[in-house]
Amino acid sequence: EIVMTQSPVTLSVSPGERATLSCRASQNIRSNLAWYQHKPDQAPRLLIHGASTRASGIPARFSGSGSGTEFTLTISSLQSEDFGVYCCQQYNTWPTFGQGTKVEIK
Amino acid sequence: QVQLQQSGPGLVKPSQTLSLNCNVSGGSISSDNYYWTWIRQPAGKGLEWIGHISTSGSNYYNPSLKSRVTISVDTSKTQFSLNLRSVTAADTAMYYCARGAFTGSAGWVFHYWGQGTLVTVSS
Numbered sequence: 001e002i003v004m005t006q007s008p009v010t011l012s013v014s015p016g017e018r019a020t021l022s023c024r025a026s027q028n029i030r031s032n033l034a035w036y037q038h039k040p041d042q043a044p045r046l047l048i049h050g051a052s053t054r055a056s057g058i059p060a061r062f063s064g065s066g067s068g069t070e071f072t073l074t075i076s077s078l079q080s081e082d083f084g085v086y087c088c089q090q091y092n093t094w095p096t097f098g099q100g101t102k103v104e105i106k
Numbered sequence: 107q108v109q110l111q112q113s114g115p116g117l118v119k120p121s122q123t124l125s126l127n128c129n130v131s132g133g134s135i136s137s138d139n140y141y142w143t144w145i146r147q148p149a150g151k152g153l154e155w156i157g158h159i160s161t162s163g164s165n166y167y168n169p170s171l172k173s174r175v176t177i178s179v180d181t182s183k184t185q186f187s188l189n190l191r192s193v194t195a196a197d198t199a200m201y202y203c204a205r206g207a208f209t210g211s212a213g214w215v216f217h218y219w220g221q222g223t224l225v226t227v228s229s
Contacts, residue, residue: 001169004152032212043202043219044153050210055217087153091213094168097153 002026002090004098012106019075021101023088028068032092035064035073038100039084047086048073078103108133110203110220118197118227124190128203128220135184136161141206141214142179142186146199154199158206158214159186193227200224 003026013019023033031051036044046055048064051071061076075082087100114126128142135142143158157167159177167175171190179186190197200222206214 030212032210034209034215036216041222043221044216045219046215046217049215089153089215091209091215093213094166095155095214097155099152 002029002093002096004088004090004096006086006088006098006101008101009099010102010104012104013078014106015080016077017106019078019082019103021073021075021086021103023066023071023073023098025069025071025090025092029090029092031067032090033064033066033071034089034091035062036087036089037082037084038087044087075103108205108218110205110218112201112203112220112223114223114225116224116226118193118225119229120194120227121192124188124193124197124201124225124227126188126201126203126223126225127185128187129183129185130205131184133205135179135186136181139208141166141208142177143204143206143214143216144177144188145202145204145216145219147202148196148199153202156188156190156201195227198225198227 005024007022033051035048038044052064063074085100088098109131111129118124141158144156174191176189203220204216205218209215
């Protein structure tokens with residue numbers, strides 16, 4: 001099983017600031033990584049796949065980077081609707097997810 | 107717009123079978139290259155992929171759950187189902203259905219999700 005580790009657990013950010021979230025894989029997953037936004041009482045929303053390709057309808061302020069074992073999700077200027085939990089998922093083998101990073105208002 | 111609507115009981119007794127359905131609308135459940143998937147999230151933990159069934163009827167399950175899981179599809183009812191046998195309190199979680207797409211010649215990404223069903227295992 002490929003273990004996905006996210007950091008930090010919680011990130012406090014002011015609206016308009018940049019948020020940088022990290023995701024590490026326990027082994028090489030090439031670029032087979034997706035990011036999701038997950039808000040309370042809502043289904044997860046796909047943001048990024050292929051480590052850096054935005055899903056349909058996702059604003060340009062969301063960007064992903066990385067390959068191999070180290071990945072980053074950047075939100076360039078946080079909007080009020082962006083607060084929530086973000087999780088990464090590898091699909092190099094059967095899917096596994098990280099524990100999530102909670103982005104909260106500072 | 108594809109929509110997934112979940113249904114099923116929110117309370118299951120220990121040792122019994124957890125059964126959930128997911129109705130698909132706005133797209134064909136028989137379309138090629140989609141994988142009808144179940145994912146769960148215990149409280150305070152990360153998401154856990156349970157498994158999927160392809161439109162051709164092939165199953166792939168999480169190795170840790172494989173002995174207890176069956177995912178099936180009923181194309182006439184445009185729905186797919188999850189059966190998880192011999193449940194314990196450790197199976198208490200929010201359960202989601204999702205449509206997976208094979209991506210990057212590697213694996214599955216989930217573009218559409220159901221609303222989630224909280225299932226509690228308790229007597």
